[in-house]
Amino acid sequence: MxxxxxxxxxxxxxxxxxxxxxxxxxxxxxxxxxxxxxxxxxxxxxxxxxxxxxxxxxxxxxxxxxxxxxxxLKPAPSAEKKAAATSPMAALREMVSIPLLGRIVASAPIPMPQLSDSSDGYFGPDSSVDVARSMLPVRERPSELFALEVDGDSMIDAMINDGDIVILRPAVEANNGDMVAVWLDDRDETTLKYFYREGNRVRLQPANPTMAPIYIDNPRHLRVMGKVVMVIRQVGLAA
Amino acid sequence: MxxxxxxxxxxxxxxxxxxxxxxxxxxxxxxxxxxxxxxxxxxxxxxxxxxxxxxxxxxxxxxxxxxxxxxxLKPAPSAEKKAAATSPMAALREMVSIPLLGRIVASAPIPMPQLSDSSDGYFGPDSSVDVARSMLPVRERPSELFALEVDGDSMIDAMINDGDIVILRPAVEANNGDMVAVWLDDRDETTLKYFYREGNRVRLQPANPTMAPIYIDNPRHLRVMGKVVMVIRQVGLAA
DNA sequence: GTTGACACAGAACACTTGTTCGTATATAAT
DNA sequence: ATTATATACGAACAAGTGTTCTGTGTCAAC
Known part of the structure; x- marks a missing residue:
């Protein structure tokens, strides 16, 4: 030829x-x-x-x-940039599938596991998020984790973007320094903050240090829904 | 509709x-x-x-x-025939190991993968992060990805925290809307921003919409190092 | 019965796209 | 000089293809 x-x-x-x-x-x-x-x-x-x-x-x-x-079919040999190659990647390591229960927005309570009847689910329990077991803290029990997709920019003070996926573990109490998903009764609002108990009141500290904390004087008005275990942001996907 | x-x-x-x-x-x-x-x-x-x-x-x-x-764009929720029934047990729950090459700080260029395949001896990365293939865009070639751990709060305008893990793909060019890791010659600074080409200049837009963009008039002073594919934040670890 | 939403078929249209043919111009070999 | 090869353009064509418009029939609601 x-x-x-x-x-x-x-x-x-x-x-x-x-x-x-x-x-x-x-x-x-x-x-x-x-x-x-x-x-x-x-x-x-x-x-x-x-x-x-x-x-x-x-x-x-x-x-x-x-x-x-x-x-x-095969990469061109020239190709200035990459090459990288051939990682062993025979990874048969453990992976956990975490159910993606829905979306988390500031204006509504978050979907929770086992409470949600599958009848009314928008998307149903069909989507899930796969995470390597090695990326989770050893103490976590993977089976009780669940994931939510963030809807809107309202969690921005927690350094969490629209579209991010947060993985959390159900919890009703929190320790100082935990990042928690809480429902604020008096504000009718879901939010993600770092949790600090200070005497009788609770300080909710945004992850973004340039933003001011929220103080809750009556702990009854604060409902801890879960602890955030991980945040995943898939940047390349459709916006 | x-x-x-x-x-x-x-x-x-x-x-x-x-x-x-x-x-x-x-x-x-x-x-x-x-x-x-x-x-x-x-x-x-x-x-x-x-x-x-x-x-x-x-x-x-x-x-x-x-x-x-x-x-x-996303898999249909029903009809998972292949995973269960007739198909070979090859779960498409594939996992990829991405080398963690080091830390990314504002004040220094980022570590990059060596692109010579014939190089002297291999020294594998001392650590790596495992990510489910299903969490990456289908178009990504996992073997060329690498990961960096963020050091410091300087990437905060990119909604990226100290300790976060960013996964990127080597790239020297970017398309509008990509989040890229760039080295700014005149500032001697590494940063993560959304990339927009506007005529002769380039706009680097922080992910946090409340923050102002940076304009680069001379594209030569801007070195695109890679595109951000994913950001992972392990909340429970540091305490 | 009438309405309206829905599920379908068919055809017409315009544009996209792969293919092919004819032609032209270098360069190198003969 | 002649030939062959590689490179290049343009035109034309047939098919592939997405879009849109006009129908038809069903079925539930009013």
Whole structure:
């Protein structure tokens, strides 16, 4: 065939990079014309010409007459950036599945395990969060943990974003320094704060040190719902 | 819209299954007519009808007027046939080990993975973090990810605490909206910000919406080191 | 009965897309 | 000079494809 099919020209590597970038950004493969636009080739036939070479060399696969059917089979050898590679990752270590019970918003009590009847569930008990056992404190009993997705920016003073996943353990009491999910009776509000008992009153300290604490004088007005064990933020996902 | 957009009919789950199967078998997404053939629908409009519902419910994404642009955003809640019944016991509860390369502080560049594969001897990371594959975006290649522990409160405007673990992917370029780890030449500073290119300059937006962005007029003074994929905060550990 | 929401089919349309053909221009080998 | 090869453009075409519009039938509610 063409150039002995041995080495990749700069055009070839540019195409491979574009395929990777496009796939990452859009989630599917570009069309021939989109490739041509990117690498500065005016004719679709020339793009096809290069793609056939890449296909013959085994870098990509295509399905005839099917749009956007290019698949990257192996990474281009040039590729300035990564390489990293080959981690052993034969990890058979333990993993725990934590049920994702719903969403946590400031304006409503949080969903809790075993209390929630499955009949009215919006999403049902079907989603879950997988976490490596090694990432949890050894003392935790994984089976009693549950997870909630944060809805809204109201937990921002706890350094918790919209969309974050908080993993908590049911609890009605807390020790000083625990981060807890509490329901405030007089405010009708759910919040996440660090818990400190100070004599007769309770101080709820935002995780963000630049923000002021809340003081609760009557402990009856504060309902501890659970202790926060972990916060997970998946940055790359859809916003 | 149509059926309250709450629950998935059997057609919906069939479509979701087909999308997954097709994607796995062929490496790209099916066309509307291919979906129609599979679920036994004769008209493309009806397939579009269902796809719009799935899109509204957040299960898939589509790009207008682009063929085969369907992307599965989240798994359908029902129909977990493969995990239980006939399939090999290969649980897709895969776990990946991500090397913890060091600490990230504002005052120093971040440790990066060595990209030479032929390098002298391997010294594995002294520790690593385990993350369920299901928690990472499907597009991520786990082998190139690395993790850093945040040292200090300087990343607080990125909603990232002292002690948090950030998982990133090496990158030298960023797309708008990505959270990136960057080195600022003129400030001699590492920081985590949301990246937005605005004409000739770059806006670095803190995750905390109450804080002001940084503008970089000369892109040469900004070195993108990696994209943030996930942030993990283990609350119970430090006390 | 009438209404309206829902589930479907079919067709028409416009645009996208892969493919192919003809042509052109270098460069190198003959 | 001639030929062959690699590279490149443009046009044209047929198929693939997403979208939209007009129907039809069902079924429950009013």
């Amino acid at each position: 063409s150039p002995r099919e041995k080495k990749l020209s700069e055009r070839h590597t540019r195409i491979m990079e574009f395929l990777n970038d496009f796939q990452e950004k859009r989630g599917y493969s570009p069309s021939i014309r989109e490739i041509g636009d990117f690498i500065g080739v005016k004719s679709t036939s020339l793009v096809d010409y290069y793609l056939r070479q890449l296909e013959d060399m085994g870098y990509i696969s295509r399905d005839g007459h099917v749009s956007r059917s290019i698949c990257v | 149509s059926p309250r957009e709450k629950k998935l009919s059997e057609r919906h789950t069939r479509i979701m299954e087909f999308l997954n199967d097709f994607q796995e078998k062929r490496g790209y997404s099916p066309s509307i007519r291919e979906i129609g053939d599979f679920i036994g629908v004769k008209s493309t409009s009806l397939v579009d009808y269902y796809l719009r519902q799935l899109e509204d419910m957040g299960y898939i994404s589509r790009d207008g007027h682009v063929s085969r642009s369907i992307c599965v």
